[in-house]
Amino acid sequence: MSPLNMPGRNGLLALIATIMVLPLMLPNAFYFDIVILIGLNSIVCIGLNLLIGYAGQISLGHAGFFGIGAYFSAILTSTYGWPATAAMVVGAVVVGLLSFIIARPIMKLQGHYLAMGTLGLGVIITIVLTQESDLTGGPDGMPVPGFSIFGWEPYGETVWYWIIAAVLVATVWLSLNLIASPVGRALRAVHGSEIAAETLGVNVVKYKVLVFVLSAIIASLAGSLFAHYTGFITPDTSGFIHSIQLVTMVVLGGMASTFGAVAGAAILTILPQLLTVFHDYEHLVFGAVLIGTMIFMRRGLVPTLADLFNGRQK
Amino acid sequence: MTLLRVENLSRSFGGIKAIDDLSLTIRPGPIHSIIGPNGAGKTTLFNLISGIYKPGGGRIVLEDADITGHAIWRLAELGLARTFQNLQIFFNMSAIENVMVGMHLKSDSRFITSLFRTPGIVKGDQDKREEAIRLLEFVDLGDYLDADTDSMPYGALKRLEIARALATQPRIIMLDEPAAGLNPAETVAIDGLIQKISENGITVILVEHDMRLVMGVSEHIFVLEGGRMLAEGTVADIRNNPDVVAAYLGESGRDR
Numbered sequence: 004m005s006p007l008n009m010p011g012r013n014g015l016l017a018l019i020a021t022i023m024v025l026p027l028m029l030p031n032a033f034y035f036d037i038v039i040l041i042g043l044n045s046i047v048c049i050g051l052n053l054l055i056g057y058a059g060q061i062s063l064g065h066a067g068f069f070g071i072g073a074y075f076s077a078i079l080t081s082t083y084g085w086p087a088t089a090a091m092v093v094g095a096v097v098v099g100l101l102s103f104i105i106a107r108p109i110m111k112l113q114g115h116y117l118a119m120g121t122l123g124l125g126v127i128i129t130i131v132l133t134q135e136s137d138l139t140g141g142p143d144g145m146p147v148p149g150f151s152i153f154g155w156e157p158y159g160e161t162v163w164y165w166i167i168a169a170v171l172v173a174t175v176w177l178s179l180n181l182i183a184s185p186v187g188r189a190l191r192a193v194h195g196s197e198i199a200a201e202t203l204g205v206n207v208v209k210y211k212v213l214v215f216v217l218s219a220i221i222a223s224l225a226g227s228l229f230a231h232y233t234g235f236i237t238p239d240t241s242g243f244i245h246s247i248q249l250v251t252m253v254v255l256g257g258m259a260s261t262f263g264a265v266a267g268a269a270i271l272t273i274l275p276q277l278l279t280v281f282h283d284y285e286h287l288v289f290g291a292v293l294i295g296t297m298i299f300m301r302r303g304l305v306p307t308l309a310d311l312f313n314g315r316q317k
Numbered sequence: 318m319t320l321l322r323v324e325n326l327s328r329s330f331g332g333i334k335a336i337d338d339l340s341l342t343i344r345p346g347p348i349h350s351i352i353g354p355n356g357a358g359k360t361t362l363f364n365l366i367s368g369i370y371k372p373g374g375g376r377i378v379l380e381d382a383d384i385t386g387h388a389i390w391r392l393a394e395l396g397l398a399r400t401f402q403n404l405q406i407f408f409n410m411s412a413i414e415n416v417m418v419g420m421h422l423k424s425d426s427r428f429i430t431s432l433f434r435t436p437g438i439v440k441g442d443q444d445k446r447e448e449a450i451r452l453l454e455f456v457d458l459g460d461y462l463d464a465d466t467d468s469m470p471y472g473a474l475k476r477l478e479i480a481r482a483l484a485t486q487p488r489i490i491m492l493d494e495p496a497a498g499l500n501p502a503e504t505v506a507i508d509g510l511i512q513k514i515s516e517n518g519i520t521v522i523l524v525e526h527d528m529r530l531v532m533g534v535s536e537h538i539f540v541l542e543g544g545r546m547l548a549e550g551t552v553a554d555i556r557n558n559p560d561v562v563a564a565y566l567g568e569s570g571r572d573r
Contacts, residue, residue, distance in 0.1 A: 009434060059409075177432050184431030184438050185417075185424035185445075188410070192418045195407025202367055203485055204393030204422040213428065259409060 011179040014262045018175060022168045026161065035160035037276060042167035043229050044268035048252045049178045049261055050221030055250065056258035057182060058214045059194030060110065061118045063246050064125025068098045068219040070132055070241020072226030077147040077236055078138055087150045091227040095220050102219035103212065110211040125246050132238040144237030147230040163232050170228065171265075174221065178261045190214055191259070255296055257303025266305050319380075320345040320520055321366070321489060326375035328365055328544075335361040337544035338375070343489070343522060347536035348515050350523040354564070357541040359524045360402055363491050367399045368392050379489075394422055396488035400478040400495060402524075404471075412461045412469065412477055416449035417442075419484025449484065456480040456510060472503040479510065489520045496527045508534055532556070540564075 009015075029035050047069060054060050075094030079085040085093075109120045132139050139145060149156050150166075157166055181187050189210050192200035197207050230236050239245065248271065256267020274292065278285045300307040321343035328336045336358045343349055351359050364370040366377055368389040377385045379395055387395075398419075407415050417424075425431070425441050453462055456476040461469055469477070475495055482490055492511070496504045504527060511534050515521050525531050531538065538555045540547040548558045555561050 180434035181432050183442070184434065185421060185426045185441070186428060186431040188414055188418050189421055189426065191410055191414075192407050192421075195409045196405040198369065198389075199401065199405035199407065199481075200418065201389040202369075202393060202399055203419045203481065204390050205418065206388075206390045 009176075009179065010183040011175075011261065015172070015175055015179065018262070018265065019172060022172065026164060032160045035164050037272060039160065039163050039167050039232060041269045041272045042164075042171045043225050043232070044249070044252060044272055045171055045265040046167075046174050046225040047222045047249055048256070048264035048268045049174050050218035050225075051249055052253045052256075052258065052261065052264040053178060053181070053190065054214050054218040055253050056260065056263070057187065057194060058190040058211065060211060060215065061114075061250070062121040062215070062218070063118050063243070063250060064121035064123070064128070065218065065222050065249055066243070066245035067125035067128035067241050068102065068222040069226035069229070069245065069249075070128055070236075070238065071098050071101070072223030073147075073230035073236045073240050074132055074139055074145075074226075075223075076227040076230045077145055080148045080231075081146065082138070087148070087227075087231060088152050091224065094227050095223045098223035099216055099220050102216045106212040106215040107208070110208065110215060122243065122246070125241065125243055129238050129241045129243070132241055139238070142238060144235055146235050147233070149234070150228070150231035167228065167232075170224075175261055175265070182261065186210075186213075194259075251293070255293065255303060257305035257307070260303065260305045260309075263303050263305035267303070270304070318344055321380075322376075322378040323362075323366070324376045324378065326362075326365060326377065327373045328361060328370055329373055334544050336365060336372075339541075339544065339546055340375075341539055341546065341549070343520060344537070345488070345520050346515075346518075348511065348521045348523060348534050349537045349539065350525060350531045350535040351539045351541060352525070352528075352531055353541035353547070356543075358544040359541055360493060361544070362541070363399060363493050363522075363524060367397060367491065393485045393487075396486070397491070398482035398485045398487035398489070399491040400475075400482050400493055402493040402497065404474050404478065406466050406474050406477060408467045410466065412453060412458060412464045412466055413446065413449045415466060415477055416452050416481050416484045417445050419481040420445045420448065422485065449480075452480045452483055453477075455483070455513070457506065472499050475499065475507070476510065479514075483514070483519070487519060489522060490514060491522045491524075493524050494526060495523070496525055496530050504530055 025038060029038065051062065051065050054062055072094040075097060076087065076090045079090035079093060080087050105124060109117065112120045133142050149158060157163060189200065189205045192205055193207050193210050201207050226240065252267035252271045253264055255271060256265065257263025274289060278288050281288050319342050323339060323341045326336050326339045327334065351362065353359055361370065365372050368387050371386055376383055379397065382395065384392060384395065407418065424445060425437055430438050450462060453459060456479050458473055458476055458480065461473055466474065479495065496507050499507060508530055511521055511523065523531065532552050535552060538552060539549045540555060540561050542564055547564060548555060548561050
């Protein structure tokens with residue numbers, strides 16, 4: 004059994020090929036910066052897609068977990084002089100515990116109520132990060148020291164490009180594995196029919212908690228990397244707008260599609276840059292593109308295009 | 318010999334007693350049917366036995382284990398499976414994946430091994446897939462293995478639910494109106510399938526409105542009315558019971 008004999012192998016190989024070729028086509032640091040942001044957004048969206056697309060549970064507060072990861076890295080490294088990797092792990096553990104404690108009550112909610120609950124959670128996190136200004140610098144934000152791992156301190160866009168690329172490929176690989184496994188089928192069953200899943204022996208609450216915690220930890224790790232990469236963070240990283248952007252990326256790219264999450268992240272990160280040519284009408288065009296996509300490609304980009312490619316009509 | 322025992326079970330909804338001090342015994346082996354007019358409490362009884370509703374009073378005993386108030390998902394482990402009157406298919410998965418979810422309890426569902434797709438996971442999935450193919454062929458859905466469930470006909474989906482329930486390797490399978498919405502030919506096929514399931518040593522409990530089907534396959538019939546047991550016995554007993562004829566089968570029931 005070859006390790007390459009896995010679900011989504013062609014997509015993964017295509018992604019790796021793209022990552023290999025892309026640096027040759029990027030003229031300067033500005034473009035590298037955008038691609039790195041695409042990578043970070045993709046990582047968060049792959050986790051969020053496990054929750055939204057596969058398990059069918061909405062979260063409008065995931066930027067909160069991203070923010071906690073970012074601030075733990077920032078505060079522990081700059082104020083307390085911790086090694087970056089340790090700070091990142093501690094941030095992820097704290098987010099893991101927090102999301103685990105919150106998951107049980109919040110995952111009992113369904114539909115709009117779950118959206119409200121997670122939205123509230125994100126808002127609370129932003130408020131805490133804004134108000135605890137002694138630690139976080141308040142609304143003005145705080146600087147973050149560079150990343151370091153085993154004494155190596157990556158610096159510059161090209162180095163970060165390869166770091167984020169490696170993390171992204173690993174995330175895609177793990178996500179594809181998970182979805183094709185018994186755990187992944189259980190998650191999808193929870194989406195399909197909770198009551199049927201339960202009568203077949205799937206502990207629905209356990210799987211909802213699992214996927215919520217998993218997606219929160221992924222967001223936290225991406226937040227830590229983001230903080231070290233950009234070198235400066237504000238409470239906006241944890242804010243409602245960012246949460247909505249993440250959900251929009253998942254929905255636009257295609258729910259229940261790992262590569263859809265990557266495509267959605269790529270498009271919604273690039274689009275605002277492209278649309279600057281429209282000057283004052285930038286946001287208008289941006290909104291029109293979103294509306295148009297959702298009207299004509301209701302299931303999102305990647306699933307719709309995949310169906311067209313396979314000659315299936317929906 | 319008793320497989321499943323319901324003792325003095327009660328459940329009301331807003332003052333209406335859907336199940337009222339009901340007791341019954343299921344023996345291992347025979348096909349049991351539960352019939353009764355609409356609102357008699359048949360589906361409520363299924364929902365109570367399968368843990369979806371919590372009873373207001375009484376006990377449910379599977380062999381010697383009291384399963385009253387057990388978490389729903391634990392009942393699959395104890396050998397209790399069911400289908401639904403209104404379909405509960407996982408429409409986001411293919412037919413074969415639906416059946417593979419039914420094998421969840423026998424699968425390696427550890428998070429870490431799943432994440433890294435260990436050889437054990439790959440091997441397990443291959444075995445499960447083969448088993449699922451056998452089950453789909455058993456319910457005569459061999460043509461639909463990798464079909465999108467949202468493009469499958471209604472009759473096929475009803476049988477898919479049965480295959481999925483069988484995948485849990487149950488001792489008891491509860492079928493909630495398996496023939497509802499089916500045409501006469503499909504109903505005959507379901508009739509044959511129910512007997513095949515029974516021949517495999519699985520105890521079938523059937524809720525069904527199609528009297529021809531019920532009278533044809535059942536070895537033991539319970540008649541509910543207003544949440545209480547009106548009568549029980551063999552097909553002949555039920556046919557000749559004047560209470561049943563009056564309350565449920567009507568005049569035409571006498572001619573059958």
